[in-house]
Amino acid sequence: MSNNKNASEIQAVDTTERITKLRTLFKKEKYNLTAYVIPSEDAHQSEYTAACDARRAFISGFTGSAGLAVVSTDDAALFTDGRYFLQANKQLDHNWTLMKQGIPDVPTWQEYLVQNLPKDSRIGIDPTLITACDAKTLKESLGKVGSSLVSTEENLVDLVWGNARPPRPCNPANVLPSKYTGRSHDDKIANLREELSKENYYGFVVSALDEIAWLFNLRGSDVKYNPVFFAYALITKDDIILYIDENKLSNEVKAHLGSSVKFRSYNAVFEDLRHLSVKFKSDNQKLLISTRTSYALTLAAGEDNTESARSPILDAKAIKNEVELEGMRQCHLRDAAAVINYFAWLEQQLSAGNVLNEIDGANRLEKFRGEQEDFVGLSFDTISASGPNGAIIHYSPEPKTCAAIDPNLLYLCDSGGQYKNGTTDVTRTIHFGKPTEQEKRAFTRVLQGHIAIDRAIFPKGTTGYLLDVLARTSLWKDGLDFRHGTGHGVGCYLNVHEGPHGIGTRIVFNDVPLQAGMTVTNEPGYYEDGKFGVRIESVVLVKEVDTPHNFGNRGYLGFERITFVPIQTKLVDVSLLDPIEHKWINGYNAECFQKVSPFLKPDSLGFRWLERETAALK
């Protein structure tokens, strides 16, 4: 899936009282604000947040994964992108103006603060919720119109939320054994220290939750769908300090970490950095921070004492070792069995005339996943979308509002699981009746893009920014396109969205060449508003490939697919295919049968469905 989050009530919440209370806080003498910015992220710049950190959703009523709210003395604006226009329109009440990002002449939130608010405004923000880089750029832009960025000590939305705000989760952290990680945390830390010493950094402050989990070979459950836990870490030449609520740590975890790891309370990182800031100055040494580190951490360490770069842990984590790669392969086979069992079950239910809604479907799919070895939980909210709901790119069905699954419309199902040996993410679009010619043509164009990415071979150094076009050329021939990236990295029993690489039109993806051992999704789509959505998503691994020649001695890379849920041939418009594509489809479906059938009971519903669905396309 290309981005989603918490369950979303697709209906407006009345936000009048919340906004009024927030505006009252603007007037506090020490702040005297014109506006307050409420990002989606938490203090770790997480994409998925715990309920206590869902401040933007609380204040605006909009629950999509991406977006930012600005409440000013006389306006409230919610900024989100094309994936969420429909959802935001439904969820925002009369207090809010939806700012459609990406549409010409609609300002970004930064432009809005500069252009739409009065000059000399005082713009409040919680400095833990914005990166140091973004804060710096913003301060400069605001400065040009005499406005200023005001870091608030408390989060003002939290004050409005009051006792109704859920507590911060404090679930235990658990050891992930080396049979899953393939590499000790000592080894990872030793590598990190090598990187730091090359540039003579004092140390690196780790703030991204998945980086902490990866580095220490621990997993948690503080954030829904992401097996992470709240913590910071500071790695220096001499020290390894984990800032964490010690209640989360069992003796087993402490034994695993060993005596070299020191523990301090979660928020003590700010205090420690403030103390160290004096040392940094006198020693003329810098602290490395990642570009995703919060402004608040930078303020604590001293802005001049830090140097910002892409996190070395992010880069190291992206390249999976052999144990992780094998774990990813294995969990994808079991995951495919669950999805296949679900589709088979759903088809039977619908053909028996049973009425099932989208949530019923999602729940049953979760149940099938739950039967699989090493399953821990979902990796994101299942998108189970019938007909027009499929066009809401990050639709999340809700019990009260979701639609019945209509056997005469396209059904888009984007789902994934967390397994101890890996994380999955798969989308298939299927039809239980007779698809229209338009649906088939759109499906086939999407499939051709999917195949073009899958078959790509490219020299080392090539980025996902450059490959993205391959997912679109077939769609473009029909004047079709999609407004999301083609692929994102996938963690190994970690976050389903992972950097630093990706396949897409965002220019940051041009900074990171794809490298052997990386995971990435291949998920082109097409969305016809009010009618249907098509997306075909598999996870692929980047691997070295042998080519007849090796021009430039760079070495060449390609993809190994690890998702094995068949492509529905009923939806393919054969007249559009070239023979290689035709062969690809049959080859892929045959591979699905060969690889996944051993995980299905012979003659079970799922087995028979798989057998039928993988019959060769004529």
Add this chain to the structure above:
Amino acid sequence: MSNNKNASEIQAVDTTERITKLRTLFKKEKYNLTAYVIPSEDAHQSEYTAACDARRAFISGFTGSAGLAVVSTDDAALFTDGRYFLQANKQLDHNWTLMKQGIPDVPTWQEYLVQNLPKDSRIGIDPTLITACDAKTLKESLGKVGSSLVSTEENLVDLVWGNARPPRPCNPANVLPSKYTGRSHDDKIANLREELSKENYYGFVVSALDEIAWLFNLRGSDVKYNPVFFAYALITKDDIILYIDENKLSNEVKAHLGSSVKFRSYNAVFEDLRHLSVKFKSDNQKLLISTRTSYALTLAAGEDNTESARSPILDAKAIKNEVELEGMRQCHLRDAAAVINYFAWLEQQLSAGNVLNEIDGANRLEKFRGEQEDFVGLSFDTISASGPNGAIIHYSPEPKTCAAIDPNLLYLCDSGGQYKNGTTDVTRTIHFGKPTEQEKRAFTRVLQGHIAIDRAIFPKGTTGYLLDVLARTSLWKDGLDFRHGTGHGVGCYLNVHEGPHGIGTRIVFNDVPLQAGMTVTNEPGYYEDGKFGVRIESVVLVKEVDTPHNFGNRGYLGFERITFVPIQTKLVDVSLLDPIEHKWINGYNAECFQKVSPFLKPDSLGFRWLERETAALK
């Protein structure tokens, strides 16, 4: 073709005396230089230069179109890219170190000045030969090691060259009638003034020779292959000043220009800008300069008084009007007839056992072009390359050194003409005997890239940077690639290389979306050092296309090909083709016959060759 220039003697010149003289000039008291930088460009940052401006070729002996020389007190380094490694190796004598740009760990010339020369060096340069932007960046880098950039009043290489230096050409400028230009110069200037007034610029100084020629609907012959003349222009709200040697202007030209155009001598532009610099300051108005304007012009106007942007004339010129587009189509048909006549003649000569060298071929091709209506001259030095010479990407055969055309090797011919109604540029690779399997496979991979570009359909806003990958994916499957861009803009009876757009891996091409009315070449290649070269190049026009849908309401674009010289089917490895590619080849060749045969005498050698070569591939 993707880049070439003057005739090149593929043999080393002894440069010892020249370098010694140059180093003596370093010691002049007012300079006291550590090194002197000698760029390829002239004062207009032209890619092709007049003989008097070929200073880098004079000092180094290396005659390729791209490169830069740095002579320091105890070293001489020549920087050029992959297209020219072989040529430079042959042409540079023992005084020179070849710095292969693009190879890992080889510094750029800027890095070389900073890293390889002593700190606190004084680096001399003629400020007319470097852009203001490049000078600024360079000064900053040099400043970090205490070095400085010294603008020399005279060009020191000219002093070394002395009387042997050819005089600056002073050929007449001629009117290009509106039946070729489709638009009056008054109209172009009015448009430019509109652009300038939007941003309240005082005016725009035009320094690129092709921009001046285009703006005034004049053509000249001061630079070989480029129909331009030496001049500058200054366009302000009230004035149109053409800085030009008045000897170049006939009464007809003066009448064409009208009374609103004032004339000043060529070099008076510096004096006028120095005077204006006072006015700019007092009026707080800025002069717009293009990013390609020389540092010398900026120094004259005052660095603070100028604002640098991509030239608005460059952008306007790139989008051809209907008259220009039709002219381009027409001249390409006649040009194709010439190339076809040549290939037919060459085949006959070789099969008769006659020995012909590469220059004989190029000369005969020029003769065939000369027979065509509206032909003016070549648009660049013909690349006529047999076997291994085809792997020298910008090989230019020389009478003394060139090879015989071997009927048993691949023959690569890249050539073009200037016609009053347009400019052509075409490359075909052919074989007169039996090609090897390796040659066929490489040719077919290149052809598949050519076809993929030709067939591309893409939404408005797409850049050539993004499309480039389509030219390479087929090659990559075999581990092949090429080290040059896929396509460049082509002028309309102007320079054969034209910006601002292009298809290629240079990130600047990501700044300029392809737009309807633009011209661009489609020229993937493959080069096997010491063996053969393959390149297939046609010119295409960007045009709006109808697609079944129009997602995002952006409108979609595609290409119209205008080069009609058949693709040699003998060289195609049919087993690699998909049916669409197969059909494309037959469709294209059939179109060549249909469109070009009317320009050939029935039953002539060329006609019969064309008929045979365009027979359908089975």
